[in-house]
Amino acid sequence: MAPDPKMLKIQLGIELRRLREEAECTAAAAAAVVGGTAPKISKIESGKQGITTAEVEKLSALYDAPAKRRKYLIGLASQLPRRSPRRTTYRDAVPDWFQRFHALEYAATDMRIYEVESVTGLLQTHDYARSMIHAWEPAADPRMIERQVQTRLDRQSVLTRRHKPLNLQVVLSETALRRVQGSGTIMRAQLEHLVETASKPNVDVRVLPFSVPNRISVASSATLLHLAEQQLSAVYLEDVLGATYLHEPTEFTRYSIVFERLRAAALPEQESQDFIAKVAATHD
Template identity: 30%
Template sequence: MGTLNPTAVKRWIALEMKRLREAAGYDRAAAAERIGKATTVIAHIETSRNLPAPADLEILLDFYGVPERASFFRDLTRRAKRGRDWWIKFDQGVYEWFNLYLGLETGAARISTVDLVVLPGLFQTRDYAHAVIREGRRWNSEAELATMVELRMARQEIVNRPEDAPHIWSILDESVLHRQTGGPKVMRDQLQHLMDLSERPNIDVQILPFAAGAHGASDGMFVLLDYPPEFGGDPGTVYVENRREGLYYEDREDLIRFRKTFERLQAQAENPGRTRDFIQKLAREVNDQ
């Protein structure tokens, strides 16, 4: 779990502590009584607001019937306390609701994306990102805008990790590639970059062609994050973003619905090989302009 960050670790501890309590048949009040503290202490642990104190962790895991997991949880809590989220230097320009996504994206083993308007941030060239971010909101200064572009570029480090880069599966609406974001030169470079990425073994790109007609993602983009095997029992996270906020779905039934939608879109979209041919054709057309 070398690439996992404090945000991802705290989230998993919170989810797992809640899951173990519910599996043992106890409510929060019973767990709080067992450690002699207020119910809010359990609530804060299970919402990742606070990490469990070492003594409380030992008692709770024994109470939940899994004392053998104490050593593993102690190691995780130490990591969460020692670690430092990489994006902290960009913190002034990051929406509070986006902090969690940055942590989950960094720790994900698989990232499945559906995008209908622009390319996913992990695939964007610097010039393309600048054009997209500039139009995204009103900026106080060029320096503030530049900081957000640097944040997007820094996120892409996970794509180039030498040992445990995530598997990324991207489904793009055809309109994304026709829209000349930033102008012809920017789009030409972006299409070539996308081609290069699509040839990597850990990246799959599919175009959802206009001919596919209506589809299951007509209500907008979403990202499905799955985590490493060490986070056993974690159902994953779906992230949906709009102009005002980022929404996180972690209920199993919600995740099943999003996974089924993604599978339907995979079936409707061009396969990765035909998609590469499609991108090449578009790149040539932009070159001819």
């Protein structure tokens, strides 16, 4: 199934802006290369305007992007339809789903996450992340696993960056705290890290315990993203075959209502931290 054209444009814009800023290049200089104006670059970078493969190639050269990155971005641009597509359902196949999500996460101003089985990636420790990745790919080269772990940890910089750190709200099912990943030692360190990170002013972690009566049952995890500059609100749903983005207003609103109901049923912030600390103490 083809990727979502809207998400493609937004991802391309985020990636190109990041390259331009890293190259310390002005929007005016970028515009001159593609024969346009600074407002055109602004529209491209905010995902409001498409871009051709030739333009991506010229900008990538200007920004001195690595050859592998340049090839990847040109490939994305080649998937953009020339005409406005009809509304349909799109899915991102593995491995493209991760690179697209990584770009959106980097540009997001607010994220709300409901997790059922595990601690969300933005709050994971090195050992917990390594154990999860190894469980999925037990035969993988250790060097590849370590690169994936480092990528996951690098993503966490969105929580501590100086310019507009990500506002993160997380609702964790008690299952995520009780299910042992790796070992008791790894779990204890992970849960202690979770309590520490939850104390940050831009991070709100709440636990939905088994004991809450008559709450709604939501069997799968979901991530709600808001990107202010791109004027995008979307729901990210992941499974073993890839990922789906829902960005129609009615779709996002429905998930937003469900998330708020789950959050309302969860323990308050301080009680959640106390609960996590108590579970951590049960692990050796």
